[in-house]
Amino acid sequence: MTDRIYNFNPGPATLPLPTLEEAREALVNYKGSGMSILEISHRSALFEEVLQSAIARVKRLLGLDDRYVVLFMQGGASLQFALVPMNLASDAAPVDYVDTGTWSTKAIKEARILGKNVRVVASSEDKEFTYIPENIPINTDAAYLHITSNNTIRGTQYRSFPYAGSVPLVSDMSSDIFSRVFDPAPFGLIYAGAQKNVGPAGVTLVIVRKDMLERTPANLPTMLKYTTHAEKNSLYNTPPCFAIYMVDLMLKWLEEDIGGLAKMEAINREKAALLYDYMDSQDFYRGTARPDSRSWMNVTFRLPSADLEKKFIDEAQKAGLGGLKGHRSVGGCRASIYNAMPIQGVRALVEFMKDFATRNG
Amino acid sequence: MTDRIYNFNPGPATLPLPTLEEAREALVNYKGSGMSILEISHRSALFEEVLQSAIARVKRLLGLDDRYVVLFMQGGASLQFALVPMNLASDAAPVDYVDTGTWSTKAIKEARILGKNVRVVASSEDKEFTYIPENIPINTDAAYLHITSNNTIRGTQYRSFPYAGSVPLVSDMSSDIFSRVFDPAPFGLIYAGAQKNVGPAGVTLVIVRKDMLERTPANLPTMLKYTTHAEKNSLYNTPPCFAIYMVDLMLKWLEEDIGGLAKMEAINREKAALLYDYMDSQDFYRGTARPDSRSWMNVTFRLPSADLEKKFIDEAQKAGLGGLKGHRSVGGCRASIYNAMPIQGVRALVEFMKDFATRNG
Numbered sequence: 001m002t003d004r005i006y007n008f009n010p011g012p013a014t015l016p017l018p019t020l021e022e023a024r025e026a027l028v029n030y031k032g033s034g035m036s037i038l039e040i041s042h043r044s045a046l047f048e049e050v051l052q053s054a055i056a057r058v059k060r061l062l063g064l065d066d067r068y069v070v071l072f073m074q075g076g077a078s079l080q081f082a083l084v085p086m087n088l089a090s091d092a093a094p095v096d097y098v099d100t101g102t103w104s105t106k107a108i109k110e111a112r113i114l115g116k117n118v119r120v121v122a123s124s125e126d127k128e129f130t131y132i133p134e135n136i137p138i139n140t141d142a143a144y145l146h147i148t149s150n151n152t153i154r155g156t157q158y159r160s161f162p163y164a165g166s167v168p169l170v171s172d173m174s175s176d177i178f179s180r181v182f183d184p185a186p187f188g189l190i191y192a193g194a195q196k197n198v199g200p201a202g203v204t205l206v207i208v209r210k211d212m213l214e215r216t217p218a219n220l221p222t223m224l225k226y227t228t229h230a231e232k233n234s235l236y237n238t239p240p241c242f243a244i245y246m247v248d249l250m251l252k253w254l255e256e257d258i259g260g261l262a263k264m265e266a267i268n269r270e271k272a273a274l275l276y277d278y279m280d281s282q283d284f285y286r287g288t289a290r291p292d293s294r295s296w297m298n299v300t301f302r303l304p305s306a307d308l309e310k311k312f313i314d315e316a317q318k319a320g321l322g323g324l325k326g327h328r329s330v331g332g333c334r335a336s337i338y339n340a341m342p343i344q345g346v347r348a349l350v351e352f353m354k355d356f357a358t359r360n361g
Numbered sequence: 362m363t364d365r366i367y368n369f370n371p372g373p374a375t376l377p378l379p380t381l382e383e384a385r386e387a388l389v390n391y392k393g394s395g396m397s398i399l400e401i402s403h404r405s406a407l408f409e410e411v412l413q414s415a416i417a418r419v420k421r422l423l424g425l426d427d428r429y430v431v432l433f434m435q436g437g438a439s440l441q442f443a444l445v446p447m448n449l450a451s452d453a454a455p456v457d458y459v460d461t462g463t464w465s466t467k468a469i470k471e472a473r474i475l476g477k478n479v480r481v482v483a484s485s486e487d488k489e490f491t492y493i494p495e496n497i498p499i500n501t502d503a504a505y506l507h508i509t510s511n512n513t514i515r516g517t518q519y520r521s522f523p524y525a526g527s528v529p530l531v532s533d534m535s536s537d538i539f540s541r542v543f544d545p546a547p548f549g550l551i552y553a554g555a556q557k558n559v560g561p562a563g564v565t566l567v568i569v570r571k572d573m574l575e576r577t578p579a580n581l582p583t584m585l586k587y588t589t590h591a592e593k594n595s596l597y598n599t600p601p602c603f604a605i606y607m608v609d610l611m612l613k614w615l616e617e618d619i620g621g622l623a624k625m626e627a628i629n630r631e632k633a634a635l636l637y638d639y640m641d642s643q644d645f646y647r648g649t650a651r652p653d654s655r656s657w658m659n660v661t662f663r664l665p666s667a668d669l670e671k672k673f674i675d676e677a678q679k680a681g682l683g684g685l686k687g688h689r690s691v692g693g694c695r696a697s698i699y700n701a702m703p704i705q706g707v708r709a710l711v712e713f714m715k716d717f718a719t720r721n722g
Binding site: 003004005007009010011012013014015017020021023024027028029032033034035036038039040041042043074075076077078079081082086106109110113114193195200201202203219220221222223224236237238239240241242243246320322323328 | 364365366368370371372373374375376378381382384385388389390393394395396397399400401402403404435436437438439440442443447467470471474475554556561562563564580581582583584585597598599600601602603604607681683684689
């Protein structure tokens, strides 16, 4: 009917078809208002309803109690790399980071630009970031311990989070938030660019534990303070209204169509297992991440040669399986199988992989 | 057919119906890609085409030569209030501002938070910001002279820009860019939140003259440097793809349906004249801005009493004329008549005003 492909892009990524169809209906006349969802005032009752609904869904899905504030900001995770140390480490206290590659490395760089006392307490650089470090040392004097829960490029993901005691965990969860159940209690702050599991590009979800807000220095520019956005409920200035609307639709789909986070996790486990089990059963495709660190969101793999990889990606595209090229910094192939990728898409990919291996093995 | 109202909201504001209809078609399967416009990669050829088209349209419409770089950023004008002084005034040079209320005042506040040597060289605060100051003094030692070309709340607008000689002008043009022809040469930097004349909320247009980029200090956080976005052509990280797509559609409408900036200006002049000429012809409605400073974009007015204003706004809404409430900080009424408001809407508003005055005068 719609001739849609299975879209394995790493982000902006595939979205659930019902959310796209509902958004389409809102684009000229939203809820009989005579205005598009793009045209309604951010101070209107119509938008207030969208914003409150999105916040409530985030809280319900993640089991956040009143100690947490949910913010919608702009600038992506890349801006958060700077805002986290700016806001949460105003004094001379050291800030601890685990380096699992690319995004962690960038977060570390921004904290250093800001002159913070950065300690990289664990790293998997020794093996090209193909695994998640274990036994991460905890320093009780750290302002926070920063991790990146999932690495889209290396295809690695924390199976469980470090136990940091009284040190607040801060995590970039851009590529795996809402993919599985986890306990938010150890986290002082979580941030996520929306364009993987939360919605389209253009909005950043920030979840802050209220005690963290007490750390924001008074002399920061207004827009760079978490307190500004918390005090104004993300309405200090005009927010990215449409992106927030899409977040609400996407989380509605997760709650109502999927049935919540536990069910989503079961589906994601099943999807990832389909791919990894197949990869482990043969020799043509080789996964690049260490098995205990494999991501359920981004499955990275190599073929016997770069030529075959190119052929694989091209033929897959023609077969309606798009976005399988690995990140330009590492090459190879990658299947991003976020929440909105249906299991049928993963099955179709595995069948294609089998067929391609037979023809080229 | 679509039961759309005339939407006089100050932003997010009305958009041209053809752009909404085209966007609607892109929401499930964009250009036969099998993906929504919300799902395509920002690194794809499909998105590259959108981005290049939007940039080219900005340059053509404003007559920008190769000395200017066009950026699409996030965070709105409110973030630019801080980025301008951060990036353009790295040394001890003073920075000059004209205060025409609200947005100017906020821009001044952010420059002061950053510890800059701020000089308010002219202000209309003495008369509640109801006019644009004349004979603005120019200091040749200033790093820049900052103005706000249009004040949405007070309904004031510069008729012509100050002649600042070698001092680069910097202007917040959020609410009147693309509304009229102007000479860009004196401007070192122009910024505009999109949600009035450029597109939906969620993207900020920044136009920088290349010599300004040499001022950016090396030690700023990466996302806060104009140079980062200029060097990566607004693709340092995932941009707000859909909002940029809408900007391209809106500027396509301006170029192809309207016929360019001179024609847009003529229409805008006519729309504003309809309202102001009527207001000047009677005593029931009183314009709040000094006649020589009146905005063509935001027409602010009062009725004989606050009760009548409430009644006016409510009855207008029921008559399909929405968003006429003045800003909460000043009260009264306001008709925002940006580019996308058709002249038919303004005519309908004037007719309604006449009728309401007859019934309540």
